[in-house]
Amino acid sequence: MGQFKLPLRDGLTSIELCAGAGGQALGLEQAGYAHEALVEIDPHCCNTLRANRPEWNVIEDDLRVFKERASDFRGVDLVAGGLPCPPFSVAGKQLGDKDERNLFPDAIDIIDAIRPQAVMIENVRGFLDAVFEDYRNGLKKQLSKLGYTADWRLLNASHFGVPQLRPRVAIVAIRSEFSDQYEWPEEKVIEPPTVGEALYEMMASNGWKGAKAWAKQANEIAPTIVGGSKKHGGPDLGPTRARRAWELLGVNGKTVAEEPPEAGFSGMPRLTVPMVARIQGFPDDWHFTGRKTNAYRQVGNAFPPPVAKAVSQNIAQAICARSSIRAVA
Numbered sequence: 001m002g003q004f005k006l007p008l009r010d011g012l013t014s015i016e017l018c019a020g021a022g023g024q025a026l027g028l029e030q031a032g033y034a035h036e037a038l039v040e041i042d043p044h045c046c047n048t049l050r051a052n053r054p055e056w057n058v059i060e061d062d063l064r065v066f067k068e069r070a071s072d073f074r075g076v077d078l079v080a081g082g083l084p085c086p087p088f089s090v091a092g093k094q095l096g097d098k099d100e101r102n103l104f105p106d107a108i109d110i111i112d113a114i115r116p117q118a119v120m121i122e123n124v125r126g127f128l129d130a131v132f133e134d135y136r137n138g139l140k141k142q143l144s145k146l147g148y149t150a151d152w153r154l155l156n157a158s159h160f161g162v163p164q165l166r167p168r169v170a171i172v173a174i175r176s177e178f179s180d181q182y183e184w185p186e187e188k189v190i191e192p193p194t195v196g197e198a199l200y201e202m203m204a205s206n207g208w209k210g211a212k213a214w215a216k217q218a219n220e221i222a223p224t225i226v227g228g229s230k231k232h233g234g235p236d237l238g239p240t241r242a243r244r245a246w247e248l249l250g251v252n253g254k255t256v257a258e259e260p261p262e263a264g265f266s267g268m269p270r271l272t273v274p275m276v277a278r279i280q281g282f283p284d285d286w287h288f289t290g291r292k293t294n295a296y297r298q299v300g301n302a303f304p305p306p307v308a309k310a311v312s313q314n315i316a317q318a319i320c321a322r323s324s325i326r327a328v329a
Contacts, residue, residue, distance in 0.1 A: 011032070011033075011034055012032055012033050012034065012077045012078070012316055012319065012320075013033065013034050013035075013036050013076045013077050013078070014028050014033040014034070014035055014036065014076060014077060014078040014079070014080055014312075015035070015036050015037045015038075015039070015073050015076045015078075015079055015080070015114065015116075016028070016035065016037070016038045016039065016080045016081055017039050017063055017079065017080070017081030017082075017083070017103075017107060017110065018039070018040060018041075018063065018081050018082050018083055018084065018103065019038035019039060019040040019045065019049065019058075019081075019082075020040060020042070020045050020082055020298065020301055020302055020303070021044075021045045021048045021049065021288060021298035021299065021301075021302055022038075022045075022048060022049050022052065022053075022286065022302070023082075023280065023281075023282065023302030023303040023304060023305050023308065024080055024081070024082055024122060024302075024303040024305070024308040025038055025049070025053075025056075025308075026282070026283070026286065026305040026308070026309075027303070027304075027305040027306065027307065027308025027309035027310075027311075027312060028078070028080060028308060028309070028312050030305065030309045031308075031309045031312040031313040031316055032313075032316060033077070033078060033312065033316070035056050035057065036057060036073060036076055037057045037058075037059050037073060038056055038057065038058050038059065039059045039061055039063060039066050040058065040059075040060060041060065041061065041062050041063070043060060044289065044290045044294045044295075044297075044298060045298055046058050046060045047289040047290065048287070048288050048289045048290070048298055051287060051289050052286055052287060063103050063106050063107070063110075064103075064106050066110075067106050067109045067110045067113065070109070070110040070113040070114055071113040071114070073113075073114050074113065074114050074115060075114070075115070075116075076114055076116050077116055077117045077118065077319055078116055078117065078118050078119070078120060078312065078315060078319075079107075079110060079111055079114055079116045079118075079119050079120075080119070080120040080121070080308075080312070081107060081120075081121050081122070082121070082122045082123070082301075082302075082303050083102075083103045083104060083107060083121055083122075083123060084102070084103055104139060107121065108139075108142050108143070108146075111143075111146060111148075111173075112146055115146075115147075117174070117175055117319045117322070118148075118172065118173065118174045118175065118182075118315045118318070118319060119143070119148065119150075119171070119172065119173040119174075120170065120171070120172055120308075120311060120312060120315060121170075121171040122168055122169065122170055122171075122303045122308070123168070123169045123171065124168065124169065125154060125167045125168065125169060127152070127169045127171075128152070128154060128169055136152070139171075143173045144176070147175055147176055147177075148173035148174060148175060148176060148179075149173065149174055149175075149176045149179035150171065150172070150173040151171075151172055151173075152169055152170065152171045152172070153169070153170055153172075153184055154167055154168070154169055155167070155168060155169075155170050155185075155187065155307055155311070156168075156187070157281065157304040157306070157307050158192045158221050159187035159188045159189070159190075160185075160187070160189070160190055160281075160304070160306040160307050160310050161189075161190030161191070161192050161193075161281070161306055162192055162279070162280070162281040162304045162306055162307065163192045163193045163194065163195055163197070163198040163221045163222055163278075163279055164192075164221055164222040164223070164224065164225060164279050164280065164281075164304070165221055165222065165223055165224055166224050166225070166280075166304060167224075168303065168307065170307070170311050172184075172311065172315065174315070174318055175322075177322075178318060178319075178321070178322035179318075181317070181318035181321040181322055182314060182315065182317075182318040183314055183317075183318075184311075184314065185310040185311055185313070185314050190306075192221050193221075194218060194219050194220055194221060195218040195219075195220065195221065195222050195249050195251070195279070196214065196215030196216060196217065196218035196219055196249075197215065198278055198279060199215070199218070199271070199275050199278065199279070200212070200214075200215035202260055202272070202274065202275050202278070203215065203260055203261060203269060203275075204260075205260050206259060206260045206261060206262050206263065207262070207263035208260065208261040208262065208263060208265050208269070209263060209264070210261070210265065210266070211261070214250050214269065217249070217250045218249040218250050218251070220248075220249060222246075222249070222279050223237075223238070223242050223245040223246065224238070224242070225237065225238070225276060225279060225280060225299065225300045226238035226239070226242060226300055227296070227297045227298070227299065227300020227301035227302070236253060236254055236255055236256065237251070237253030237254075237256070237271070237276075238253065247268070250268055250269070251268065251269065251270065251271060252267075252268040252269065252270045253270075253271075254270075255270055256270060256271060256272065256273060256276070256292055256296050257269070257270035257271065257272050258272065258292065259272065260272060260275075273288055273292060273295045273296050273299060276296060276299045276300065277299045280299055280300075280302055280304050281304035281305050281306045281307070282299070282302070282304075282305060283305075
């Protein structure tokens with residue numbers, strides 16, 4: 001278990017639930033938030049977080065257990081998280097609130113205990129399916145009872161400069177007394193590079209002579225990276241349909257490579273974990289610990305940092321605007 005440190009208030013602060021390998025955490029950091037805690041149950045993800053940011057307070061714990069002590073973090077500005085997606089994913093059975101992996105009720109308990117200025121939760125596109133309309137309305141009512149106005153929007157990572165078609169739902173809840181200060185970030189403000197443009201340098205790093213021709217062929221953004229779960233999904237780029245999309249970009253998606261292609265390589269190259277991480281919007285210096293399968297799964301399940309940064313920046317502006325209004329009053 002991670003060391004449980006009491007919060008220190010200094011500027012805008014956040015606590016992240018189901019932090020994974022740090023995609024959302026990096027976006028929040030880039031937006032100016034100081035992490036008071038990152039809660040994550042997967043030891044591989046926790047190792048990655050600690051390896052890259054030794055100063056972060058990583059709490060290796062089950063969210064259902066952590067919530068019993070969440071009140072120690074009361075007053076944190078933002079509660080963020082990437083709650084498990086299988087309950088709403090079209091790749092699963094879409095059991096919603098009947099799925100034992102559904103952690104929304106526990107997140108609500110934590111929000112109640114902490115009472116932050118705002119909430120930001122990421123989930124899959126399936127959350128917006130018609131079958132979950134009652135669930136969404138119920139969630140909005142629960143947050144309203146706690147004093148929040150909630151809204152959600154489907155955002156595509158490619159609209160924020162990420163070279164990947166990755167639609168994800170962002171759920172934002174703001175304290176109702178200043179919820180009108182929040183605006184969704186503008187989309188399509190940064191044109192994403194193609195896969196070839198994003199990865200040419202890495203593909204050519206071992207002297208592969210075919211890298212330039214490959215990059216010219218890989219002239220579209222990537223399909224959605226699929227990380228899979230502990231039970232399903234290995235070091236490949238997703239199901240058959242996704243692998244076929246990768247083939248059109250000149251990429252063998254059946255496995256993930258340990259190294260970039262050698263000088264004399266011929267055929268269809270595979271991606272390495274660092275290449276996949278770049279396609280997810282991670283900075284190149286972010287290292288994923290563990291063997292290839294675990295490292296790839298961490299990358300594939302992440303929330304792209306540029307999207308998290310854009311949403312949380314606008315939340316920060318709303319919080320600061322409220323502070324300015326109160327100061328004037």
